[in-house]
Amino acid sequence: MDDISLRDLENDEDDITGDYDARNYDRQILLQHDLSEKLITDESIRRSRKKQQKKSVGFAPESSYRRINDQPESDNDIEVDAELHLRNLKTKKRRLNCLKGFLFSVLCILILSIFGAAVYVGVLKNKFGLLHPSDGKQGQDDTSTTPDPVAAKTLLSNGTTNYYPTTICISLDGFRPDYLTPELTPAMWEIFTAEYSAPFMYPSFPSVTFPNHYTLATGLYPSAHGIVGNTFFDPVTGEEFDYHNDTSSLQPKWWGGEPVWATATKNGLRTGVHMWPGSEVPWGNSEPEYVDEYNGKETLTHKVDRVLNWLDEDFTTRPELIMAYVPTIDSIGHKYGTSGPQINQGLVQVDGLVSSILDGIVARNLSSIVNVVVVSDHGMASTSNDRIIFLDDIISLDAFEHTDGWPLFGLRPFAENTTEAMYNAILQARDTISTQDNADSLKHWQVYTTDTMPAEYHFAGSSGGMYQDRIAPIWLVPEPGWTMTTHARFKEMHYDYHPKGLHGFNNTHPLMRALFIATGPHFPAGTSVEPFYNVELYDILCKSLGINGAPNNGTMAGYPKLLPENWIDPYPFGSAMPDSAANESSTSNESDGSTSTVSDPEQTTTADAPQSSSTTWMAYFEDRLNNLTSSIDAWLDKIGNSDDGALRL
Incomplete structure (x- = not known):
C-alpha cells in the first residue's frame, strides 16, 4: 500500500470525477436559488399589497399586480412585476410633488394677495383722508413709529431758497363780484378773466361776516359750526354771543368744527393768520404759528408787508398757509353805500393790495410755488329811506325775550308766549297791514319758523346742523335793499336811515354774491368753474396744500365743476334790484366824472352797480x-x- 504509484492516484481521481454529475448539481443549485428568490419576491409583493391596502393610496389598481403564485412560471415574471411596482411608486411620488407644488403656489398667492390688499386699502384711506397724521399724544416709547407728516411734504426751490408749496388766501369783506372791472380793479380782473375763477360764489345764510368767515375756514354751514350770527343767544348755556365782546366771543365753546389752520398744523404745516375771524380762539396744539389780532385801523400797506415778510421768513419758520382779512370794502359799503367815489377809491386800493402781493411773489421767483386765492364773505345792498319795514308795526317786541341778528330779525318769545302763537300773530298783523297805505312793504319781507325755513339756507330744520338750539324759532327776513327797524330807532337816526349799505339777506340773491378768483401752480390758467357754495373753499385750500381735510359740508372734494360753455346766469346782476332803485335818477362821480343814470327798473345798470364802465x-x-x-x-x-x-x- 505504501508503494502506490502516481498512475493509481490518477485512476482513483478519475473514478471520483466519474461519480460527480456536475450538470445536475449546478441545476439543483440554480433551482434552489430561483426558489428562494421567488419566495422573497412573493413575500415583498404581499407586503407591498398589504401596505397599499392600509394606506389606500390607490395610485394603481390592485389587479395590475400579477399574482405570481397562481400563474405558470415564467422567466420574465419577477422582472415585469418589479418594473410595474417601481413605475407606480414613481407615479405616486410625482403626483405628490405636483400636489405640494400646487399647495405652495396657492399659499404664496394668498400671502401676496393679503399684502397687496393691505397696501391698496392703506393708499385709499390716505387718499380719502381716513388716515390722519399723529396728533402728538403718543408716548415717548412709540415715537419711532409715529408718522412724520413733514417728511412727506414736497420740497421746492425758487433758485436760491427752499420752499414748501404755499397758499395765500385773502378775504375782501363785502366785495361783490360785479365790482370787478378792468378800469378799477385791473389786477383782479386779470385773474378773473385769464386765470382760475367762478362767476360768483354763494355765501352761507345769514350772509354776515362772522358766520361766513368761519364757514370759509371750516367748510361747515353756520348751523353746523355754531357761529349762527354776529350776535345770537344760546338757550342751553343762557349766554349771548356778541362779536364785539372778545372776552366772551373768543371762548372755544362757541366754535365748532376744525378750521383750515388747525388742519394744516395737524398735518405738519406752519400757518400765519392775519385778523381772520375765529383765528384768535385758543386752539391748543392746533393754533397757528402766527396770529395777528384784529386792528380796524391797520393800513393796507402794512397788510402787504405782513404777508410778504412771512414769505421771507427762514425756511424753518416760514408759514405755508397764509390767511389775511381785509375789511376795507365792507366798511366803505356800510358808510357810503355800494356806489360813488368812496367805493371806487376803495376798489382801487384793495386791487393795489392784491397787485402788490402778486408783484412780490414774482420778484421772489415764487410764481410756480405760491398759490393766491382771493375771496369775499358776502355782497352788499344799498339802503334807502324809501325801503324801510317798521318791525313795531308788525308786532310788539315786548313779547320776546331775545332778538337775534340784523338786518333780519330772529325772535325768541318768552316762555308764556308759544312760538306758534307768536307766528300766527305776525301773520294776522300782516293781513291787517295789507289794508293800509304802506301795504307795499309786505311784498318785501317774509316770516319763517325753523320748520318752514327754505332748505337752500341750510340753516334750520332738516337741512340744518347740530347747533340749531342757537337759532331763534321765528325769523323775519327782508329782501335785499330793504331793512327792518323800529320807529324809535329811525327817529334816533334823524329820519335818515344808515348804514347806507347792508348784507345778511337771502344768500342766493345776486346782491349777496361773493367773490372767488385764484392763481398759482395748483390752479390751471384759463379755467372757469361753476358757481359754488362757500363751504367748498375749505377743501380747495386743503388740496392746494396737498393735505386731506376734516369732515365738512363740501361735496366737490376741492375741485369745483368746470363751467359749461353755454352757461347763462339764471339771475344776472341788475335783474332783481330793489324796486325803488329805479327812482334814483342819477349819481355823479366827482372822482372820475362818470355818471350812472337809472330811470327804468328793467335796466341792468342800477345805482347799486359800481360807477365804472363794465x-x-x-x-x-x-x-x-x-x-x-x-x-x-x-x-x-x-x-x-x-x-x-x-x-x-
Whole structure:
C-alpha cells in the first residue's frame, strides 16, 4: 500500500470525477436559488399589497399586480412585476410633488394677495383722508413709529431758497363780484378773466361776516359750526354771543368744527393768520404759528408787508398757509353805500393790495410755488329811506325775550308766549297791514319758523346742523335793499336811515354774491368753474396744500365743476334790484366824472352797480374765450419751436 504509484492516484481521481454529475448539481443549485428568490419576491409583493391596502393610496389598481403564485412560471415574471411596482411608486411620488407644488403656489398667492390688499386699502384711506397724521399724544416709547407728516411734504426751490408749496388766501369783506372791472380793479380782473375763477360764489345764510368767515375756514354751514350770527343767544348755556365782546366771543365753546389752520398744523404745516375771524380762539396744539389780532385801523400797506415778510421768513419758520382779512370794502359799503367815489377809491386800493402781493411773489421767483386765492364773505345792498319795514308795526317786541341778528330779525318769545302763537300773530298783523297805505312793504319781507325755513339756507330744520338750539324759532327776513327797524330807532337816526349799505339777506340773491378768483401752480390758467357754495373753499385750500381735510359740508372734494360753455346766469346782476332803485335818477362821480343814470327798473345798470364802465356777461365770456384761445396758440407755438419738438409740461 505504501508503494502506490502516481498512475493509481490518477485512476482513483478519475473514478471520483466519474461519480460527480456536475450538470445536475449546478441545476439543483440554480433551482434552489430561483426558489428562494421567488419566495422573497412573493413575500415583498404581499407586503407591498398589504401596505397599499392600509394606506389606500390607490395610485394603481390592485389587479395590475400579477399574482405570481397562481400563474405558470415564467422567466420574465419577477422582472415585469418589479418594473410595474417601481413605475407606480414613481407615479405616486410625482403626483405628490405636483400636489405640494400646487399647495405652495396657492399659499404664496394668498400671502401676496393679503399684502397687496393691505397696501391698496392703506393708499385709499390716505387718499380719502381716513388716515390722519399723529396728533402728538403718543408716548415717548412709540415715537419711532409715529408718522412724520413733514417728511412727506414736497420740497421746492425758487433758485436760491427752499420752499414748501404755499397758499395765500385773502378775504375782501363785502366785495361783490360785479365790482370787478378792468378800469378799477385791473389786477383782479386779470385773474378773473385769464386765470382760475367762478362767476360768483354763494355765501352761507345769514350772509354776515362772522358766520361766513368761519364757514370759509371750516367748510361747515353756520348751523353746523355754531357761529349762527354776529350776535345770537344760546338757550342751553343762557349766554349771548356778541362779536364785539372778545372776552366772551373768543371762548372755544362757541366754535365748532376744525378750521383750515388747525388742519394744516395737524398735518405738519406752519400757518400765519392775519385778523381772520375765529383765528384768535385758543386752539391748543392746533393754533397757528402766527396770529395777528384784529386792528380796524391797520393800513393796507402794512397788510402787504405782513404777508410778504412771512414769505421771507427762514425756511424753518416760514408759514405755508397764509390767511389775511381785509375789511376795507365792507366798511366803505356800510358808510357810503355800494356806489360813488368812496367805493371806487376803495376798489382801487384793495386791487393795489392784491397787485402788490402778486408783484412780490414774482420778484421772489415764487410764481410756480405760491398759490393766491382771493375771496369775499358776502355782497352788499344799498339802503334807502324809501325801503324801510317798521318791525313795531308788525308786532310788539315786548313779547320776546331775545332778538337775534340784523338786518333780519330772529325772535325768541318768552316762555308764556308759544312760538306758534307768536307766528300766527305776525301773520294776522300782516293781513291787517295789507289794508293800509304802506301795504307795499309786505311784498318785501317774509316770516319763517325753523320748520318752514327754505332748505337752500341750510340753516334750520332738516337741512340744518347740530347747533340749531342757537337759532331763534321765528325769523323775519327782508329782501335785499330793504331793512327792518323800529320807529324809535329811525327817529334816533334823524329820519335818515344808515348804514347806507347792508348784507345778511337771502344768500342766493345776486346782491349777496361773493367773490372767488385764484392763481398759482395748483390752479390751471384759463379755467372757469361753476358757481359754488362757500363751504367748498375749505377743501380747495386743503388740496392746494396737498393735505386731506376734516369732515365738512363740501361735496366737490376741492375741485369745483368746470363751467359749461353755454352757461347763462339764471339771475344776472341788475335783474332783481330793489324796486325803488329805479327812482334814483342819477349819481355823479366827482372822482372820475362818470355818471350812472337809472330811470327804468328793467335796466341792468342800477345805482347799486359800481360807477365804472363794465362789460356784460356775454362780453366777459367772449373775452375769456379769446384769452384761452390765445394761450393755447402760444402754447402750441412754443411746442413747435422747441429744439427737440417734445411736449414739455
